[in-house]
């Protein structure tokens with residue numbers, strides 16, 4: 001797998017720290033509003049990357065935070081006259097609904113900044129001890145940027161050039177030693193959420209969150225850190241400065257950044273009013289269309305959102321689904337015979353599209369080319385399947401199409417979203433719960449399975465199940 005590493009500005013062969021394992025951190029949204037389709041881009045592209053790595057056999061530990069303490073959240077809470085916690089809890093819930101609609105799988109862990117304050121205080125204390133941070137008289141703790149020799153290595157900026165360009169950046173009244181020093185801890189303001197700390201009551205700065213959560217859930221050095229390209233500077237640069245100064249080790253080996261989503265060729269922004277939430281889109285389109293649209297471009301390219309392109313994505317997705325439906329229909333009529341030599345040969349041809357798909361994904365997660373490979377497979381299916389074929393052959397074509405679409409997170413047709421092994425596991429858990437007389441849990445599992453179309457039958461021989 002080749003990955004374009006922002007740190008080295010080139011495509012590099014990916015080698016994990018530990019064989020077969022991938023430790024990945026993706027910066028998540030600040031939860032003060034419904035997420036917009038720009039926020040959805042990193043969610044979709046890195047979820048696809050994760051799915052591909054799992055398909056390749058990696059055990060992926062995928063961590064993505066919710067920033068649940070921030071000026072914008074506090075402002076919104078004040079406007080509504082409620083607690084900041086109420087705002088963030090509300091929008092985390094809404095964000096998870098959107099993620100589900102876009103078929104973005106939940107991360108292994110979704111840490112919340114407000115639950116990790118102790119870790120942040122520890123790291124800030126460590127930075128102060130090592131001389132990389134200082135507390136100002138008003139209780140603000142700043143990072144001493146000039147002390148970190150590698151500052152600028154990710155964004156390829158030179159601190160001295162930056163300083164020369166911003167000689168007048170120092171805001172009067174700020175107690176920074178240097179304009180590029182950034183906040184690790186801010187003192188409490190009236191009416192704001194605050195935590196006790198050695199520097200008085202206050203709350204953490206944004207950058208320290210990700211350094212701490214990444215370390216806690218993935219370790220001091222991780223394989224991949226990712227997010228939108230707007231985060232390269234200063235957010236990710238500052239994360240490196242904090243983490244590497246604290247641990248003395250490399251923070252992340254590969255840095256992946258998605259390009260921006262524009263609307264009608266203009267930068268999408270709230271102030272311009274050319275701004276859509278994922279929820280807006282869901283009124284007109286199945287969110288699978290939004291996902292398919294996002295994957296039709298390379299993740300590092302800027303992507304223009306327009307109705308025309310969404311319509312094209314919708315039609316493309318329809319074409320794939322029609323092929324899947326056709327196969328399902330043909331399978332019902334297909335013969336029971338084993339695959340003929342001819343069918344074996346044809347299927348071998350179809351496998352070439354898998355190879356094309358994989359080659360595209362191996363080349364820095366080129367989903368645009370991977371989608372083209374899926375379209376080629378669809379065309380192949382349309383010309384090489386009929387009711388005269390063996391069911392086994394049609395099934396293999398269907399499975400191949402489903403596998404490739406599954407990596408893209410695209411659902412086709414009547415999918416068995418729950419695997420047999422998972423069903424068996426839940427049934428066992430239910431039996432265990434009944435043994436423990438935890439009938440509430442047992443019923444809950446039965447309902448959960450029923451919702452997924454799995455019907456249980458208790459027999460004298462044990463529990464049997466079937467798909468509804």
Ligand code: AMP
Nearest residue numbers: 028029030038039041042227228260261
């Ligand atoms: P934020 O809530 O602004 O911190 O953003 C959460 C994630 O969405 C970050 O990875 C951002 O880089 C990303 N993001 C925000 N706006 C866009 C956009 N218009 N296009 C692509 N990614 C974006």
Ligand code: ZN
Nearest residue numbers: 027028210235
């Ligand atoms: Zn972050």
